[in-house]
Amino acid sequence: MRTKIEVRALKKSFESDKGPLPVVEDVSLTVRDGEFIALVGPSGCGKSTLMNMMAGFIQPDAGSIIIDGMLRTRPDSRGILISQQGSVFxxxxxxxxxxxxxxxxxxxxxxxxxxxxxxxxxxxxxxxxxxxxxxxxxxxxxxxxxxxxxxPEILFMDEPFSALDALMSLRMRNELLRILAKERHTTLLITHDVEEAIHLADRVVVLSPRPTRIQAVFDVPIQHPRRLSSREAQELRVTILSELGVAREELGS
Amino acid sequence: MARIKEMLPALALIAVLIAAWWGAVAATHSVIFPTPWDVVTGTLELLENGTLWRHIAASLLRVGAGFGLAVCVAVPLGLWMGWVAGAYRTLNPIFQILRPISPIAWIPIAILWFGVGDASPIYLIFISSVFPMVVQTTAGVHTIEKRYLRAAENFGVSRRTLFRQVVIPAVLPQVIVGMRIGLGVAWLVVVAAEMIALHSGLGYMIMDARNAGNRYDLVIAGMIIIGLIGLSLDSTMRILEGTRWARWRYAH
Known part of the structure; x- marks a missing residue:
């Protein structure tokens, strides 16, 4: 499949009282057209900054974001960002x-x-x-x-369902899958919920604590509709969680 | 019915105060301070000879002109100052110096510039109500949440759409708050302005009643009427706060 987004050696620091604070350090990622990528990582790791750079709201210090072969420098309606707080007028x-x-x-x-x-x-x-x-x-x-x-060709979703209760969140995931099956948007989803990532994504990218780097990438080779209780899904969940530093005994399984 | 029940304590207090006033005048046998009944008959007298309506109309017209002018200046100016950082940095310090000057202090200059006609009080009302409205409108623009501006930026809408569908509606509730403050100040100032040099209006009516034979019944009648009209002006602005343009801000 054709490459939609190419992220090359992206870096970003923010100014703080103690000098520059590196937030994103050397992230490179290729997203195929129509692919669903979930970005998971510890809170405060710089996921949102990474997504804001990809959506064009923040300029990187170094590196570049290429969308359809063109350098992205500012936001436009080809890639819509759905933020955690929501922005319905x-x-x-x-x-x-x-x-x-x-x-x-x-x-x-x-x-x-x-x-x-x-x-x-x-x-x-x-x-x-x-x-x-x-x-x-x-x-x-x-x-x-x-x-x-x-x-939009690309949907950027920054923890869109995290403020919802578990039942509503699950319902929204199914809605999203139903819509995406019809209108195949390339989708990037930030989430802290590993199950949500496995439920939705084609690939799960695990990010390191700040400054964020790509720590591991997992394919989710499970056919839709996915059953999260399946052995495959559960094993993948444990693998991703242990990659995030959650020990197997803490999982209680 | 429930509304009446809610208002009952306030009405009872008013009744008690009127009774106390009456009692105090009766007990001291004051020859100059009127009883509540004197005030009622005084008001009826003013109503019958038509002077009350003339004075009310004069005051309201001045407030309407001065306040209307202030709205026309303050809202665009406030939007501009809120949106353009340079305009804010340049104009805000001057406004912060001018704003605390009591409108009363402007009276000599108003007379010097505009004479003793209607233009002076209109100018004073303008001066007193324009600043709170500029400040509120500017603050309204400054407090538009970034997420809304970013969403607008994301959809790549035209500047026209950005202003018409995001900035203006986002600021409107604050503008209405500014208008409420401005109109309140304007009503305070018109009475003071009319006491100085004019020959009509509720302020003049009060001064005239005192000067022309110590008619304190008419003085108090004028004061109460000023209070009631002020209350109804404020209620009108409150209705604006309840419209769809402002309601979203308060409904949660």
Whole structure:
């Protein structure tokens, strides 16, 4: 398959009181078109910084991000970032949020496209609602739909479901898989949940503590729909967790 | 019914205060301080000869003109200062010096520049209400959460869309707060301004009632009317806070 994203020797430090603090150190990664990559690592390891650089929001100190053979220097609608805190505009309705990124369409078309995606993520009937009238799960759906509307080639997802309860998080994962099966976006997902990574990703990239480096990469050779209770999935989970420094006896299995 | 029940303690307190006032005037046999009933009859007198409406209209028109002008200047200026760092750095220090100057201190200059007509109080109202609105609007822009601006940047929308769908609606609740403060100050200032050099308005009415024969019943009637109109102006602004443009900010 064609290469979509090529990350080459990426480095980033932030200024602190004690001088420069290296956050990302020499990360190189190749992502194929349509591939789903999960990035897992300890909290505060620089995962978000890495993703922000890939989405074009932060400039690296050294190294480069090449998307479709072109150097990425700033964010654009080909790669939409879905952040942990969420950024659904609270002053717009669900429909207005979904229409936000649509340029160059006539208004009736915009409405039709927005309503179509609202339907896809299961928000039918809530098109005229405001953020404060929605539950946490519905907010995430709105955010996801708003990204999908502009048909982004890449979805950058920074712990999108971590604020949801376990049941809603699982439901959102299944929704995401269902949507991705239809519209094959290249997807990068940051998560601290190894099960989530195994459930969703084609490859799981394990990152080291700060300054972050790629510590290990695991293929997930399991057919969808995946059963997390399967032997394969469980073994992979234990392997990834021990790579993250969780000892086997702590896993209780 | 529940609303009336909630207001009951406040109404009871007002009744007690009026009773105490009445009792105090009766006990001291004051010849100059009016009883509540004197105030009521005084108010009726003003209503009958039509002067009350004339004064109320004069005051409201001045506030409307000065405050309206201030909104037209403060909102664009506040947005500009909030958005452009250089504008903020240049203008903010001057505003911080001008803002604490009481509008009353401007009266001599207002008379010098604008004479003793309507322009002076309008200028004073403008001066007093423009600063709080500029400050609130600027703060509104500064407190737009980065995640929203980043989302807008991510979708690569035009500057027009960015302003119309992100910046303006995000700032609007703060603008409305600024307007509420500004209108409150404007109503305070108009009365003071009218006491100085004018021949109409509620401020003039109060001064005139005192000067033309110690009519303290009319003085107190004027004060109460000023209070009630101020309250209704504030309630109007509160209704704005409840509209869809501002409600998202308070609903959680």
């Amino acid at each position: 609270p002053w717009l309705t669900v429909r207005e949020n979904l229409m936000f990124g649509l340029n160059g369409h006539a208004l009736p078309d915009k409405r039709a496209i927005a309503d179509h995606y609202a339907d896809i993520v299961g928000l039918k009937g809530f098109e005229d609602s405001y953020a404060h009238e929605l539950s946490g799960g519905m907010l995430k759906r709105t955010e996801l739909a708003r990204a999908l509307v502009v048909k």
